Amino acid sequence: xxxxxxxxxxxxxxxxxxxxxxxxxxxxxxxxxxxxxxxxxxxxxxxxxxxxxxxxxxxxxxxxxxxxxxxxxxxxxxxxxxxxxxxxxxxxxxxxxxxxxxxxxxxxxxxxxxxxxxxxxxxxxxxxxxxxxxxxxxxxxxxxxxxxxxxxxxxxxxxxxxxxxxxxxxxxxxxxxxxxxxxxxxxxxxxxxxxxxxxxxxxxxxxxxxxxxxxxxxxxxxxxxxxxxxxxxxxxxx
Numbered sequence: 001x002x003x004x005x006x007x008x009x010x011x012x013x014x015x016x017x018x019x020x021x022x023x024x025x026x027x028x029x030x031x032x033x034x035x036x037x038x039x040x041x042x043x044x045x046x047x048x049x050x051x052x053x054x055x056x057x058x059x060x061x062x063x064x065x066x067x068x069x070x071x072x073x074x075x076x077x078x079x080x081x082x083x084x085x086x087x088x089x090x091x092x093x094x095x096x097x098x099x100x101x102x103x104x105x106x107x108x109x110x111x112x113x114x115x116x117x118x119x120x121x122x123x124x125x126x127x128x129x130x131x132x133x134x135x136x137x138x139x140x141x142x143x144x145x146x147x148x149x150x151x152x153x154x155x156x157x158x159x160x161x162x163x164x165x166x167x168x169x170x171x172x173x174x175x176x177x178x179x180x181x182x183x184x185x186x187x188x189x190x191x192x193x194x195x196x197x198x199x200x201x202x203x204x205x206x207x208x209x210x211x212x213x214x215x216x217x218x219x220x221x222x223x224x225x226x227x228x229x230x231x232x233x234x235x236x237x238x
Contacts, residue, residue, distance in 0.1 A: 005043045006222055013051045015214070026056050026069050027173060028214070030076040031180040035215050037077060037092030038084045038184020039224050045092060049099040057104075067104045074106075075168040076177035082158040083181035083190075111167045117160075124160030127171065131197035134237035138193055172201040176211065183215035183231075191231040199236035208233045 016028040029052040036044050052073070057066045077096065081089040097105070112120075132138045143151040163174060175198035182191045195208050216230060 006041070008044060008047050008218075008221060012217070012221060013055075015210075017055060022056060022059060022069075023072075026052070026072060027076075027176055029056065030073040030173075031176055031211065031214060032218060033073060033092065033096065034076055034080045034084075034177055034180040035184050035218050037080060037088050038181045039219060039222060040088055041222055042088070042092040042095045044222075045095045046099050049096065063103055067106070070100055070104045071106060072169050072173070075165075076173065076180075079162055079165075079169075079174055079177045080181035082162045083178055083185060112161055112165055115165075120160040120164070121156055123166070124155065124158075124164040127164035128155055128159045130171070130200060132193065134200060135193060135196050136237065172198065172203060175201055175203065179208075179211060180215055183212070184219070186226050186228055188228045188231045192234055195231070196234050196237055199234070205233050 016025040019025045019028065029048060032048050033045055036042060036048065056069060060066045060069065074093070074096065077089060077093055132140060143154060163178065164171075169177075175194060178194050179191065179198060182194060198208065199205070212230060212233070216226070219226060
């Protein structure tokens with residue numbers, strides 16, 4: 001039996017309305033859409049897009065600016081594929097795509113297809129190192145011992161082609177996308193590592209608290225029970 005689509009109250013959408021920076025406001029909506037994808041509630045995305053269009057896109061001066069902002073939200077969702085998987089992300093992406101008007105869609109050649117493989121791998125290694133090299137709690141050999149092929153897919157495919165791609169959003173915004181997806185997947189160990197990565201890339205502890213409240217608050221509204229409690233906010237690695 002299918003479950004009716006929940007209605008998100010206007011009170012949930014209050015936080016970004018107090019944010020004067022349009023990029024930070026757009027990032028809040030990006031994280032919400034990623035959370036809905038991760039929690040398997042993609043059918044709620046049109047409600048979020050309606051608010052996003054009204055309170056972000058309508059404030060921009062040109063379709064070019066609106067198109068760039070939509071691209072940032074879509075790119076965050078693309079990057080969450082490496083956490084959530086292609087099935088849930090695909091459902092969310094198609095629903096989001098149906099919300100976006102024709103003039104704001106991207107019909108060009110995929111940017112990632114224009115990159116050289118070696119350059120993408122080098123960038124992926126730098127991105128991976130920037131997250132984990134200073135994290136004393138991370139065992140870099142654990143994935144290799146578990147499965148060399150798995151380690152290859154993570155580092156040479158996901159980090160190279162998905163996570164580290166910097167043609168649309170920066171490393172910190174990517175961290176927001178990854179952590180939003182991890183909250184939906186309820187994976188505390190990975191959350192710790194990637195929250196530390198966000199701190200390294202410029203986030204504050206309050207930023208992490210706010211993101212935790214946003215993601216867990218959405219899960220609570222949707223009635224999603226979490227196996228683990230709220231992930232503690234880590235210290236920035238020395």
